[in-house]
Amino acid sequence: MLIFQFYAGNPLDQPLPLNSDFWEKKSQYYSHGTSSDEDVRLAEEVVAHRLQLKHDDKSRRLEAQLQLIAPVVDKAERKWAELVDDVDHLNFTAIEWEIENELPEPNDRTWRKGRERGRGARGLPAFLGNAVKLFDLKQVVKELETSVMTSVSCSACKAGVGLLQHYVDSGKSTDEIVHASTKLCMSLKIESRRVCEGIILAMADEVVFVLSRLILTADEICGFVIGDVCAIPYNPYHDWEVALPPIPKPALISQQMPNPGGGVSSPPLKVLHLSDTHFDPYYHEGSTANCNEPLCCRLTDGIPDSPTNGAGRWGDYRKCDTPRHTIESMLQHIANYHQDIDFIIWTGDLPPHDVWNQTRNDNLYVLRETVRQLTFYFPNTRIFPALGNHESAPVNSFPPPNIEATHTMDWLYDELDLLWRRWLPDSTSPTVRKGAFYSVLVSPGFRMLSLNMNYCNNKNWWLLLNSTDPAQELQWLVYELQSAELKGEKVHILGHIPPGHSDCLKVWSHNYYRIVNRYEATISGQFFGHTHFDEYEVFYDEVYRGRASSIAYIGPSVTPYYGLNPGYRIYHVDGNYAGTSRMVVDHETWIMDLQEANRHNVDSPRWYRLYTAREAFRMPSLTPQDWDHLVHRMTYDDNLFQTYYKYYWKASPVRPSCDADCKKRLLCDLKSGRSNDRKLTCQEIEERIDSTKKSSSWKTWLFNGFAISSVFTFLGGFGWLGDSVGSLF
Template structure:
């Protein structure tokens, strides 16, 4: 049997065949003047503050090995003084709006971070062991806030985000351990967000208020350090300290894995008509999109009346969407669906990988997200009344975003409000047998036809931005154990580490979430160089941001004895947003951008072929630039891609398995670096000949001379 796995982010569809910079901000020029004013108004003469500074610095700089009890006792003695000093610093930041980087730079040498062992003992013994000083010592590293915000938006993390994470978590832990109320924490965090100018006032207030209950609930129950928390949230760029709560394996049945056989090349549907599958992802419908409103606002989402009217028409939101930070208008989605219904009348079924609400995550409620969910279901039902649709859940469907507590979390944080609605709405396409798992965790298994099964996974239980997993990430909702049961049953019926174990059963994986047009390769856990599975990551409908709206069509091996249900080819269709807005057309043109086999000169689409494409692009920059153009869906505003960009993208293609980048990327990075050196050498040699030719010419004549999905 063939199995397809659908995934968005960490949510996924599986098709089963018989089986998703480090430069500090310059010191504010008026910092020293402001600092002088602060001290001249009594800061330096405040004996309590001076004493607190001396005591804390003395204790933290001590090289003697101190027990947690001794440190706690001394900290308690000066706690009132430290609190007073803390208020002084808060007033300094809040009232004068100083460059926070400069403030942290100033105190770096005074308040170094506590010894990690002392910190851990303190956390295990109870509240208050760490306190403010450790946060201040960490926060000094928060030196490039604009870079942090950019990395959060693009999900491309570096040590900058790692340092910022540790600083922020340190502050939150201090407040939680100090027994401050949630309201007090919200107030303090909002002031800090505004003072650092991370976002506008309403964004700071909205997102902090939305996340506060969850974050306080989780942090108050953790004994993890900031290093451990950020290693989990940021990933391997932040290092991943060992944590037994996250070290677990899914139990596999005591049945030997079938012997490996060479991967078959799909016959391309020569004898039968291939199946035609539509992949829709990341619609991000914005009910409040308004043509002509400001498209270049200073918030994460623009193109709304609340952003005001722009000072010039060039800064106004386009009719059909905008390349700037704007989501999808209703009429753009309807234009796409009408085009698909007209042009692709032979679609066999649709895989729909979620991410439905807009990106105003600071301004959303459960009611808002349920409205978008119902409205999108209504649109799909209207345009495809007789087509079977297989949905998967995205990370944006919850409120707050990324918040998916496991079923064992107490009732005040239940996901029943969303999962019950999904069960109700999805039931029009799914059998009643899926209801128990949809209501439990938004995942399900469906037999599409004899020998062909679809598994939809809620991979938000694998999302490192889901803070609930910090409490315990061991197979939330028992989803992966359920997956193993489904895959083993499929294997025994002849239906198509889990992916590696069942690679002969899984025919394809389909993801969404990243907005880009891309793929990822999975490799054998024993023979690391052998590609074992492929994850197709579909393009987004939303242009957010810098993209053309798009969708994908898969051609899959058809109905014949022995069919593998493998993808034979796929094609991406887009709307040229610039063209549609420029000509202000009533019916924009949707057209096929490329087909995979033709564009990349691939004999077939087996995992080995996709792996081979990665290696070819390493050496062939023209081929890579073709891939890069389609990755951005031919956006005219796509940025250029240098060698570091190329290394990151090609590394992404080989990183289907999380935290394997160091193993899978080294060879690519070395090859690209080697190619650069070779190119530089050839350029130097050519220039040498050219210079020689110039001198020859003087004497006569000479010559001068480019982020679920589903699994099949």
């Protein structure tokens, strides 16, 4: 331990001693050219951090002292160079040999033993074990669960895809690929045996089918799936634009707070928004709630080691979905308390999160059962549904109509057409059966458009074959919006995955953004789900990017999965009168306090209004400019941001704290109606949060006093003056 006697004996945040004895021993190291196993272990940690492109405090401290341990690190890097040509190109032949010849056939007992020690490379063959050190697998799993991706997931994706491509290119059968992938999944302690076997078997046919027909590299595939964090190479194959008609965009009219005119009382419409119910037919009170799988609270998870680890009666904050009686309690409460609902929007994700254990029949059962529940409690209320990403089996698998008949979505889309027909007219059948999207007239002058957002889902591997406007859905959307504009109709758009979310394919999202900006005068509301949180996304003018042009509401989930209270949303929409805007004039979020309901073991849990938007955030109205202004206010007012953060988590008592980086990410989300474009949309927010100096400059005053979008609204009628101000930002 020549060099590392000094390195390991000091805190990483302190410099190493630079005395003569140190340099003498350093020179001895050069002359002897030897090092202990501990030298190599610590040096490999430095190299692994460098290869993972980590930017945490430990990495920075390691890099700061890199010169002092250069000899050992150089030796370690030479060793790693034998493993990796660079971060993106592993020796897959060597990995394949170790998987097939050195990895044991693990059973549940050996998996549990390894799992208790934590994920990692311990016990793996040398080559594979060293390669795995490149990836923090625990971090990768967390990022996949939260969709907050970093370079760690990018590197792991490239390695995994590269290995799969190697197997496909070498002529391995699907069964051989499934066997090898399952061995690797279990040996790395990524998931349990049944989860590894189930999810790999479910996805194998699709992945092998797609990879065997692709000419893309692992870099290109992971850039497609992960997004901008993977620094996707330019690929003209996935660069396309939907055609917009050569009809000029109508002149903009300043958006004002909706106000029924003529002195005639016209109450707003009352709209219920349900999303992400994730009904679990196998939820079992008292079963283990802290299992080591993606979904818990089932009999198969066993008896908990203590009562505190048992599943609650009405649900659980841990990785558990919604019991039947919790959904029925909510629907009964809504039917009793909100008897004046005009219609319901229902934005998908019905099955539970046991994605490794689902069949088509399982998901169809949940679909039919949820429709039965809604019909029972709301027999005379119109419901407008949208499709989620969990409705397919396997999850996220939605091949476009042009894929060959052996991989068709008829099994799901035909059933949707049958079940949705009780609320929708016959005219919607062709597009529902083609791609699970539709257009319907709610009332004269008011149209509802429901989109299948799985055609923007970057976890949908089928899009790798051809992402160009799957099912021509966006071209259909342009047609419907242009028709509505010509007729003077106002339009609400429904979907599941928010268009600005990182799960939405960049090129699809950018095309959608163009469409929304072109038809902003026609689109008076957008409504999505998917995230399980209570949030929104602002859209901005593509020319004058400081002007907010549209707003997308993201409804809270019914499921508590995970760390959340169950909830639903009520919108008050500008009512029935000549010239109505059909904009949301206010909204309320209602929740059940899961902790309270479980603690008191009540037979009828309390559902209550958590907040109303205008009152909670002191907003004069809910125009896009008002929502943009709220983002700017929260940048400076941390108390206001903490109020938003509480409601974002639906007042969950187990919500984590939110530091400056967390605040940047959440406020950036609010400004991101366009996915994978955060460098453009979020730089301003990050700079202002990072700034500790509260400048009294005119620009700071302007941001504090009112949003930039308000400036454009005020100056909009002054032509050249508004344009000139816009150029300043």
